[in-house]
Amino acid sequence: MIELTGVSFWYHGQAEPVLANVGATIGEGELVLVAGRTGAGKSTLLGTVNGLVPHFTGGHLEGRVAVAGADTASHPPREFAHLVGVVGQDPLAGFVTDTVEEELAYGMEQLGLSPPVMRRRVEETLDLLGIADLRHRALRQLSGGQQQRVAIGSVLTMHPPVLVLDEPTSALDPTAAEDVLATLARLVHDLGTTVLLAEHRMERVVPFADRMLYLAGNGTLVDGPPAAVLRDMPIGPPIVALGRFAGWEPLPLSVREARRQAGPLREALPAPPGDPADPVVAPVLTGRNIVVRYGSTVAVREVSLDLHGSTVLALMGRNGSGKSSLLWALQGSGPRQGGTVAVAGSDPGRLPSAQARALVGLVPQTAGDLLYLSRVADECAAADRESQAAPGACRDVLDRLAPGIDPDAHPRDLSEGQRLALVLAVQLTAAPPIMLLDEPTRGLDYDAKSALATTIAVLAAEGRAVVVATHDVEFVAAVADRVMVMAEGEIVADGPAREVLGGSPAFAPQVAKILGPDWLTVADVRAALPQEAR
Amino acid sequence: MRSRSAGYFLPRDLHPGAWWVWTLGLAVAASRTTNPWLLLTIIAVVCHVVIARRTEAPWAMAFRVYLVLGAVIITFRVFFRFVFGGAEGSTIILDLPEIPLPAWAAGIRLFGAVSAESLLGGLYDGLRLAAMVICLGAGNALANPKRLLKAMPPALYEVGTAVIVALSVFPQLAESVLRVRQARRLRGGTRGKRMHGLRTIVIPVLEDALDRSLALAASMDSRGYGRAGTAAPRARFVTGTLMIVGLGGVCVGVYATLDGSTPRFLALPVLLAGLATALAGFRLAGRRVHRTRYRPDRWRLAEAVTAGSGIAVALALFATSSVDPTNLNPSLIELSWPLLSWEPLLGVLAGTLPAFLTPQPEHLPGRVPS
Numbered sequence: 001m002i003e004l005t006g007v008s009f010w011y012h013g014q015a016e017p018v019l020a021n022v023g024a025t026i027g028e029g030e031l032v033l034v035a036g037r038t039g040a041g042k043s044t045l046l047g048t049v050n051g052l053v054p055h056f057t058g059g060h061l062e063g064r065v066a067v068a069g070a071d072t073a074s075h076p077p078r079e080f081a082h083l084v085g086v087v088g089q090d091p092l093a094g095f096v097t098d099t100v101e102e103e104l105a106y107g108m109e110q111l112g113l114s115p116p117v118m119r120r121r122v123e124e125t126l127d128l129l130g131i132a133d134l135r136h137r138a139l140r141q142l143s144g145g146q147q148q149r150v151a152i153g154s155v156l157t158m159h160p161p162v163l164v165l166d167e168p169t170s171a172l173d174p175t176a177a178e179d180v181l182a183t184l185a186r187l188v189h190d191l192g193t194t195v196l197l198a199e200h201r202m203e204r205v206v207p208f209a210d211r212m213l214y215l216a217g218n219g220t221l222v223d224g225p226p227a228a229v230l231r232d233m234p235i236g237p238p239i240v241a242l243g244r245f246a247g248w249e250p251l252p253l254s255v256r257e258a259r260r261q262a263g264p265l266r267e268a269l270p271a272p273p274g275d276p277a278d279p280v281v282a283p284v285l286t287g288r289n290i291v292v293r294y295g296s297t298v299a300v301r302e303v304s305l306d307l308h309g310s311t312v313l314a315l316m317g318r319n320g321s322g323k324s325s326l327l328w329a330l331q332g333s334g335p336r337q338g339g340t341v342a343v344a345g346s347d348p349g350r351l352p353s354a355q356a357r358a359l360v361g362l363v364p365q366t367a368g369d370l371l372y373l374s375r376v377a378d379e380c381a382a383a384d385r386e387s388q389a390a391p392g393a394c395r396d397v398l399d400r401l402a403p404g405i406d407p408d409a410h411p412r413d414l415s416e417g418q419r420l421a422l423v424l425a426v427q428l429t430a431a432p433p434i435m436l437l438d439e440p441t442r443g444l445d446y447d448a449k450s451a452l453a454t455t456i457a458v459l460a461a462e463g464r465a466v467v468v469a470t471h472d473v474e475f476v477a478a479v480a481d482r483v484m485v486m487a488e489g490e491i492v493a494d495g496p497a498r499e500v501l502g503g504s505p506a507f508a509p510q511v512a513k514i515l516g517p518d519w520l521t522v523a524d525v526r527a528a529l530p531q532e533a534r
Numbered sequence: 535m536r537s538r539s540a541g542y543f544l545p546r547d548l549h550p551g552a553w554w555v556w557t558l559g560l561a562v563a564a565s566r567t568t569n570p571w572l573l574l575t576i577i578a579v580v581c582h583v584v585i586a587r588r589t590e591a592p593w594a595m596a597f598r599v600y601l602v603l604g605a606v607i608i609t610f611r612v613f614f615r616f617v618f619g620g621a622e623g624s625t626i627i628l629d630l631p632e633i634p635l636p637a638w639a640a641g642i643r644l645f646g647a648v649s650a651e652s653l654l655g656g657l658y659d660g661l662r663l664a665a666m667v668i669c670l671g672a673g674n675a676l677a678n679p680k681r682l683l684k685a686m687p688p689a690l691y692e693v694g695t696a697v698i699v700a701l702s703v704f705p706q707l708a709e710s711v712l713r714v715r716q717a718r719r720l721r722g723g724t725r726g727k728r729m730h731g732l733r734t735i736v737i738p739v740l741e742d743a744l745d746r747s748l749a750l751a752a753s754m755d756s757r758g759y760g761r762a763g764t765a766a767p768r769a770r771f772v773t774g775t776l777m778i779v780g781l782g783g784v785c786v787g788v789y790a791t792l793d794g795s796t797p798r799f800l801a802l803p804v805l806l807a808g809l810a811t812a813l814a815g816f817r818l819a820g821r822r823v824h825r826t827r828y829r830p831d832r833w834r835l836a837e838a839v840t841a842g843s844g845i846a847v848a849l850a851l852f853a854t855s856s857v858d859p860t861n862l863n864p865s866l867i868e869l870s871w872p873l874l875s876w877e878p879l880l881g882v883l884a885g886t887l888p889a890f891l892t893p894q895p896e897h898l899p900g901r902v903p904s
Contacts, residue, residue: 050756052755055755077756078756078757078758078759078760078761081758082758086757088753093746093749093750094749094750094752096750096754098680101828101829105829108826108828109826109827109828110759110825111761112825113826114826115828118826118828122828158757158758328716353719353720353722354722357722361720364716364717364720369713369714370717370718370721372734383721386721386722412741426721430722
């Protein structure tokens with residue numbers, strides 16, 4: 001279906017190729033996972049399939065890319081619309097119309113299909129994706145998972161034999177991500193669609209994948225069945241890390257396979273480590289009956305919580321459950337219609353913003369919004385001025401979080417992880433005792449995520465209270481001491497990470513699903529098991 | 535008969551063009567008169583129909599803004615008569631001290647005597663303008679402006695899509711500005727110069743807008759926007775030539791019509807020939823476009839009723855202005871209560887017909903599926 005022969009690609013003005021002499025043949029009805037670090041060329045590889053690379057992005061492409069016999073060199077991307085359906089990273093940015101139904105029809109209008117065919121396909125697609133009840137809704141008002149499914153539907157109506165998706169589940173909560181993946185699996189099984197998808201968070205996708213393409217970062221491609229590719233690559237989901245650690249053969253890819261092999265390991269494990277004792281120290285932040293509402297929509301419903309120093313709290317819950325609103329209300333910059341927040345005797349919501357940020361720091365979901373200068377060094381200098389800190393304070397923090405960032409680089413040219421570190425450094429320059437992070441793992445690869453986990457551990461070790469709102473279960477398992485789950489603006493679970501995550505079917509990390517609720521991460525297992533017992 | 539009327543009244547959204555013909559008819563009617571009673575009737579008719587037939591969409595909710603705008607227009611018109619003099623007429627009701635202006639501002643008067651006639655003139659004039667603005671607002675509230683663009687002829691499809699995309703940028707920009715301003719507060723707000731503060735917001739917002747438009751362009755490109763279809767380069771050349779020659783002819787024709795010194799054969803004949811050529815090119819271009827419409831709005835009886843009622847209102851006022859001009863434009867020389875006669879009033883009331891004779895819109899408040 002898709003044929004790549006001797007493909008090399010250079011972005012304009014760069015000496016090193018992003019893809020170097022890559023070749024692959026992808027057959028009909030295969031689900032192929034493209035993996036690799038940030039910047040390894042995943043999006044570039046996906047873009048070559050319908051010719052967006054190089055027709056749209058510029059740059060120089062060598063070799064041949066063909067879909068169903070049509071060569072991307074001789075046809076622009078729009079001539080591939082009926083062959084390749086492309087779903088981008090941010091579905092909302094790719095929507096052309098306003099409502100679900102019109103969006104589904106848009107591509108067919110371009111193809112010039114007859115009205116009865118369009119009408120029928122729209123109805124079929126609405127049912128296939130389970131979004132029939134959303135048909136008249138405005139696209140902007142849908143949740144992230146719904147938007148993602150509409151975006152998939154909007155290309156499916158053209159009946160393309162190939163579907164290309166760039167990080168379809170990275171912004172979704174665990175349940176919505178499962179929904180989207182189940183939809184894709186159904187397309188592969190029922191319609192024989194060829195699916196090519198790139199994803200950082202592989203743990204959920206790997207069991208569905210027939211094949212894996214791993215971009216090593218130097219332009220080369222490793223191609224093979226997932227188990228074979230994962231064995232040798234440096235990154236991988238926790239299940240693979242556990243399999244490698246325990247020496248399981250063949251390498252398990254799904255929880256089910258792993259559980260079958262896990263018997264001996266489970267018996268070798270000693271009694272689980274006890275939970276850390278509850279903090280007896282006074283809380284650094286006390287929130288009582290916090291209410292946030294937007295018109296008639298209640299985002300946060302009389303929530304009370306305490307934050308303690310040296311503790312990492314993870315805030316979980318589906319999209320739109322009030323996590324962000326709660327964080328903004330705690331920081332004091334967001335709206336808060338009721339309740340009290342007290343940090344060291346004062347309410348950050350009533351203080352001028354310069355003083356509030358010295359009490360509570362917040363890194364928002366789109367962290368890049370905080371940056372507006374054209375050099376990293378300028379941003380750091382501005383942060384020093386804003387916080388009235390000694391010159392160089394911000395740069396010191398930044399070097400501790402992510403050493404070696406070029407001070408002359410433009411903040412937008414940094415990788416996601418580096419940009420997050422810069423924003424975190426800017427906020428930490430004010431030395432707040434409380435740091436709130438909203439969805440920090442979005443777009444981070446495994447390396448960047450483990451770097452962030454280290455950073456968060458350092459912040460907590462310095463005595464700060466850290467709150468992380470995230471969907472990423474594995475990340476929470478690695479960093480959090482305490483987990484809070486929100487639903488419809490209320491807190492529905494609150495307790496030690498092991499207790500909340502381990503027992504939940506939706507939030508349990510892979511290791512807990514394999515070894516039982518007492519074990520959350522591979523690191524836990526590794527620490528508990530003496531070397532010789534393996 | 536009964537089953538037919540049931541089908542007629544099935545809830546559906548009317549063709550946006552019908553609503554626009556109706557509002558333009560009322561706006562034209564408003565422009566023909568300064569009689570306050572008639573103008574107030576027109577405004578009342580428009581409000582009634584809007585309330586009866588609007589949906590809960592954001593553009594429909596913006597009707598209030600137009601009402602406020604109308605009130606502002608009237609206030610300003612009257613206020614300006616106070617400021618820049620209004621001594622025409624004999625009934626002076628207020629004698630403000632006049633501020634002497636230098637010689638270069640001759641012809642402009644600041645304050646001074648104010649007459650009832652000139653105030654009334656300002657009020658009538660403001661009321662007329664306000665009625666027209668409110669009519670336009672009604673068009674906006676009743677017809678989704680984007681659907682109107684979708685109803686454009688196929689040759690203009692690309693332009694229509696570009697306009698739709700451009701329109702959707704504004705709410706997105708507003709959203710980005712809010713988000714970035716909030717983020718700015720996280721960095722301690724803006725201290726120092728105003729320009730600096732502006733820059734810290736404008737740059738991230740613009741970067742955001744650029745990113746989004748690139749993503750949108752990539753998405754539209756990969757979904758087939760602007761597919762050349764099967765048109766041969768030759769056919770494209772022919773339509774292009776027809777359009778350019780035709781538009782050139784229209785330009786020459788318009789110039790010759792307006793300028794008396796050019797030969798007469800360059801005026802009307804060239805204008806018409808140019809128009810015909812351009813239209814032919816337009817048709818050809820439209821025929822070569824291989825694109826279809828999903829559930830297009832159809833023009834049916836209810837649309838004809840709506841458009842017809844708007845046109846009827848305009849015609850009624852045109853007709854009465856030739857028989858009975860004084861009632862439409864009350865005299866400002868002799869002060870008296872403006873009179874209202876039956877003919878124009880009934881004509882204007884014909885504008886309420888769409889409130890009763892059209893089907894309900896599909897998504898009324900409370901019936902929006904959630």
